[in-house]
Amino acid sequence: MTNPPAKGDGVPAEEPAPTAGGDNGLTVPPAEQFEAAMEDEAAEQAVAVEETAAVTRRKPWILRAAIYLTTANQVMVTVYSLILAAVVGAILIIVSDPYVRSTWGYFFSQPGDALSASWDAVATAYGALFRGAVVDPDKLNRWFYGMADLDAVLRPIATTFNYSAPLIFTGMAVALAFRSGLFNIGAQGQAVVGAIGAAIVGFSFTGLPTIVHLPLTLLGGLVGGAIWGAIPGVLKALTGAHEVIISIMLNYIGGYLLLWVISTKFVHSPDRTDAISKPASESALFPSLFGAGLPANWGIVLAVVVAAGMSWFLARSSLGFRFRTVGANPAAAKTAGMGVAGTYATAMAFGGGLAGLGGATILLGSTSHALTPSVAGTIGFDGITVALLGRAKPLGVVFSALLFGAMQAGASTMQTVAQIPVDMVTVLQAVIVIFIAAPALVKGIFHLREAKVSGQELSMAKGW
Amino acid sequence: MRPAMKFTAAALAGGLVLGLSACGKPPADDKAGDSGAKFNACMVTDLGGVDDKSFNTSAWKGMQEAAKKDTGINATYAQSNTEADYEPNLQNAVDNNCSLIVAVGGLMADATKKLATAHPDKQFAIVDAKIDLPNVRSMEFNTAQNSFMAGYLAAATSKTGKVATYGGLKIPPVTIFMDGFAEGVKYFNEKKGKKVELLGWDEAKQEGTFAESFIDQQKGKALTETFVSQGADVVFPVAGGTGVGSTTVAKEKPEVSVVWVDVDGCQSLATACDTFLSTAEKNIPAAVTDAVIAAKGGAKGGATVGTLENKGVSLAPFQKKDALVTAETKAELEQIKTDIIAGTIKIQSPSQPKVS
Amino acid sequence: MNVLYGLLTPDSGEILIDGVPQTFHSPRDALRAKVGMVHQHFMLVPVFTVAENIMLGREKTSGVLLSRAAARAEVRELSERYGLDVDPDAVVEDIPVGVQQRVEIIKALTSDCDLLILDEPTAVLTPAEIDELLDVMRTLRADGKSIVFITHKLKEVKAIADKITVVRRGRIVGTAEPTTGEDELAAMMVGREVSLTVDKTPARPGEPVLEIAGLSVLDERGQRAVDGLDLEVRAGEILGIAGVQGNGQTELAEAIMSLRPVLTGTIMVNKCPATRSKTRQVIDSGVGYVPEDRSADGLVKSFSIAENLVLNQYDKPPYGSGFMINPKMINKVAEERVAEYDVRTPSARTPVGTLSGGNQQKVIVAREMSRKLDLLIAAQPTRGVDVGSIEFIHKRIVAERDTGTGVLLISSELDEVLALSDRVAVMYRGRILDIVSPDTPREKIGRLMAGLTDDQAASKEPGA
Incomplete structure (x- = not known):
């Protein structure tokens, strides 16, 4: 037997390091830099x-x-x-x-x-932002002395919740895809199609009890979004088409689909002259969270519960494990026998479903609970930012969605009080x-x- | 490390200031002191904001006009970036001592209705929608009437015997223009025994050409080029900014004229003034000004429909293409206006606002 | 060495070049100080010609135009002066690896460097090419250039070096003369005596567990990397594949694992056809696989050791069942494996990316060997691994064989193949040229690796 070659320790140990560090593979993380055989002192x-x-x-x-x-x-x-x-x-x-x-x-x-003057301007603006988003200390004080009703105290936070709930969903839609190695830039289209699905289920039935109708409506949103999300996923799996390009295009198609759907006889509200659909039945709506006078509904609770569910799903389910593995290293996932293409398709469908729930939530949380050409606003695109800020983790997404929702809620007050543009x-x-x-x-x-x-x-x- | 600490400290201090201000019994009522002050007229815009060169711009113009006429009026606006902003914006207007809250756009109807119901002591007004509440003034416009005139004008000035229209979206506020236009063309054919053809809209079937956008100028240009290649020489775009594409075509081909909508094209799109034959105007500013001044005077609720009669809608002056319109046509248009006001010409469009 | 070339900035200490202290913030600084480097991974643009590659980074310009002629002349001049034999107009992707390396050397020489760093230059070369490289280095030395030659192959060091410095864990552990014995050098590198031979009993081969007939596989570029290959591995034996890297070994392993489609031919695992299986089925039929590139294919660096240990078992009892996985069980079993396989880590929940190469490799070995296997494919099982871990991994492979598993060992380290294998198959250009006993003289195997069979005269072979 001949001597196997011994390896010099101080030499940057990694032989093939194509994936290490930055784009050019030149930056070696310190751990690998100094890493060495640990045969003697493990510590x-x-x-x-x-x-x-x-x-x-x-x-x-x-x-x-x-x-x-x-x-x-x-x-x-x-x-x-x-x-x-x-x-x-x-x-x-x-x-x-x-x-x-x-x-x-x-x-x-x-x-x-x-x-x-600068201090005043900034303090007024940020003060208004805070009062419009969280609580107005003056209102709180008045309520304490029985001079204002509780609604006035809770209104800012309720407004924040109403803005945040859809963002939690779309944020998770993007985050889940991120964790699976995909860039779901199509949450907007998925939310729009989800809103369409929810609206159709929402107004098609009347007389159902809420306990049946609301879940059905949400399911409509989920399915609509999942279909829209699955399209780029399946195309990526089958043909290698890049999900970013497909889902950007599907955003446009979803937007035009919405315009067309609203104009159809089946969907368009016969009582209205403008572009608005029939409103969802009362039974399809989320129960109000703080009472009828305030905008917040149980959508925010559902969103947080779903976020917790997603956290559990990623950590404890075998499918979640697969998502994470494929997301972190598709080559290793493939080598370990995981179906990478199938996982991409599934993850996109899941993400789409979450975005669809976001679309359903914003629809049901709106004043008219009906489809309009811009019913989904920009929640899909905002979802990308929310996911980034939340580091693609469910808890992070909840917090960043709350922050973004609060900023939107506060912006309205800031605009009225301090004349700062939204x-x-x-x-x-x-x-x-x-x-x-x-x-x-x-x-x-x-x-x-x-x-x-x-x-x-x-x-x-x-x-x- | 040090700068980081400083910022943290500053943030904490800021929080404390906010917290402390909440202590101590407040004065009895914050609203009492405001009674001799100015009349606050607050407008909430639809998506697009006051610079949309469309109904938000028009309504804001009306607000400013009112403030100019009566120095006791203070006009402000709040912009909606998404539909979810409607309700918070209206709510903030209510909370910030606005005496009259003007909502712009039919899509705000639900939110306005909700807040007006919750705050019966507040005065509201809404453009382009009808809300039956005692404290809401509704402002609608029967643009089928002036579009009828526009249709007659187009048919009368067309040299090719073909005119065209297209919409931004197939929704009643758009198709009402197209209906009126179609009826005007039809009326011309009946009167003159001609066969001027209308491309882009079939009133009976309620079907036609739509850009599916209010901002896509390229789309407007492409549609207009198609119409022109089919022989049309007067185009009536009912599509907001998309219609700018039509003026681009008309600039290249001087034989093509454009009939604009909402705000006189020579004002809202002055650079393309050469291309405009006329405009089917919707006089939102005047309606809004009236509403604000009336509300300050103590008027409550009510509904107005802008018509040719009350000058809420009108056909704008012919401006630079005046030479194309014969004196005969001008006289006939005046007659049509009189007949519509008198009711001897009945407009069929299903999208017209119901006069209460 | 990356510090010396300006890729990393030193945390402390200084670099003296010709007695002058230098701080290098980028390779540009290093080049200015006349330090050139040839990386282990070539930094050439494959679709450019040699001359164009030389121009990169220090474009010789006349006005705005690149002067191709000047670069070409320079390549020719340097090529002749040092006997490098490089055609300036050849496209880089068309020329053999050995020549590409010379292009890198020319690239370094064009900047007039006095000090040339060669980082593991021999890893990708055939024995003949290594000899040529050593000749080039001698010419350079004669011309007054200083060379830092980094390698872990002791023979090469002894053949060329004037002075040997042994580096271990970022520190110099000693210097030696070329006359120093290999065992002594190895001892310095490791810090303690290691047995350079592997103790094993003679194999008791059983039934064939892997039968390959007429196998052809395409590589990424659509070339037949495996070309009509026949091979048989029996239970209880180690079949080593010797060959210079890039002769189809990688593609062979991936084809067996169904990670790469088979063009023609059949693969039977345990007498069952596995030519068109899914990777998952191959794994489940009792095939273990240590992939050649552990960072890319073997591990998910952001995952914990525990998670990596179940990468291909996560949904099977006891780790998971149905939709759920059982993190408690996964962590518990992981702790046992960490102890059993001597993975030096603070805990089984540590991310694998923070471990040294050797310990990372032990994680893969632990994963693959701790279930019942019929066939183990070990590709480059000790690449970039410290000596202590090499020894450990070798022992485990032999132990696995002794339990009756058939082992297919693929390694570009001839010494490793010879030390471990019961039979040695020499692979060249996608085929098995010959199967020989590990006692065969190295020279003969070396000739086979270069594509020279005994009945062929060396002159007939048209170069690698």
């Missing part, structure tokens, strides 16, 4: 990891907390992105207000004017996502520490 891990771990172990909690707060982990990057977005928003508010701008014109003679909120959302997508930027701005290396990638901008 001797990558040096960087070791150090952080040691510090974490020995320091008191306050220091540990400080270290956590100043590390570029996912949570803190998100938090700092929100702070940065708020700062950018504040600058925009200052710049866009003609009066405040004028005070900056004589900043060097009376700096106090500019500063206080588009400001869209800008804020975009800025948040930019920072989330570029964690290195956030890390640089706040001088954060390097996060411990784990298998999770900080950036999600790899959907393609």
